[in-house]
Amino acid sequence: MRIGIVCYPTFGGSGVVATELGLELAKKGHHIHFITYSQPVRLELLSHNVHYHEVNVPEYPLFHYQPYELALSSKLVDMVKLHKIEILHVHYAIPHAYAAYMAKKMLQEEGIYIPIVTTLHGTDITLVGSHPFYKPAVTFSINKSDAVTSVSQSLKEDTLRLFDIKREIEVIPNFIDLDKYKFLFTDCQREMMANEKQKIITHISNFRKVKQIPNIIRIFNNIQKKMPAKLLLVGEGPEREGAEKLCEDLGIAEKVIFLGNSNEIDKILCFSDLFLLPSLTESFGLAALEAMASGVPVISSNSGGIPELNEHGVSGFLSNPHDIEDMSKNAIYILEDEARLKKFKKQAKEVANRFDLHNIVPLYEKIYLKTLKSSYSMN
Helix, strand or coil, X not given: CEEEEECCCCCCHHHHHHHHHHHHHHHCCCEEEEEECCCCCCCCXXXXXXXXXXXXXCCCCCXXXXXXXXXXXHHHHHHHHHHCCCEEEEECHHHHHHHHHHHHHHHHXXXXXXXXXXXXCCHHXXXXXXXXXXXXXXXXXXXXXXXXXXXXXXXXXXXXXXXXXXXXXXXXXXXXXXXXXXXXXXXXCHXXXXXXXCEEEEEECCCCHHXXXXXXXXXXXXXXXXXXXXEEEECCCCCHXXXXXXXXXXXXXXXXXXXXXXXXXXXXXXXXXXXXXXXXXXXXXXXXXXXXXXXXXXXXXXXXXXXXXXXXXXXXXXXXXXXXXXXXXXXXXXXCCHXXXXXXXXXXXXXXXXXXXXXXXXXXXXXXXXXXXXXXXXX
């Protein structure tokens, strides 16, 4: 198949999943065309099966905000015609599904029929999409898609609760390439981050309020009172400055390392003994899955799609989002006993195996074929 993939080319979970999906589909012989405003961060290698097309948005003084949706729609029309793309897979309802529908209508004027598969990832529904300004456009975009998927059952239920959806939504969970987490090295240079007595606790995110960065620091503060420990915070975002000040106020600044955005997540997780994800909500929790695949147990909130991923008492523990004391207690319980920590690490990997991309990608292929078949029969 010739598949066009539209996504945000950033460190966020939706962009990572879209890129990994495209690369795996290319390995299986499909021709993949990434269409976005910059090259996705995980798209390291282009090949004869993997192509990247940049969406340029010309600047005009007439526009207060440059019309990305318009530029994207036009680019999609051009790329479908030039490369004979058969299906568009867009990640995020707005602006991508909205732009894809406009491209679809333009192409229909020329007798070209292009089906759209829309994958809902989270904030396009729970944060942006539910805003009254955008709700009609999101509802329209989802209902006009030829197939719709969501990354968790929780997100599907949120979508059906918040919008008047006529389309069936199929749950296809996020996934991970477990082959990348089969470490071929025995020394992951842990001593660069901590001494042998210190436990390493890690968090990876975009440092938005929903991630509850202050709570992560307070949980860590409780842990380090009981045992030698270091906290690695990976990512950038609006909460970083406040987090640095909180570390200073608590007197633990020398035990907390801010690593910023990184392309060495696998190596960082190799260092780690425990992963913290006390988010107010997560549509799925891809960072937690990456941790589990590295054999790192997860202490998380029980909100959104996280309970579909983190198995309570097996791969880690779940708590109410604001329950710092319970998360601290559970973290210490795992870390204070080496045999117990080793058991949780092993179990975290076993749970992660369910989300191997080799199990999940065929579900998308099935959706594509079903959608193409339905489109051909209609046209």
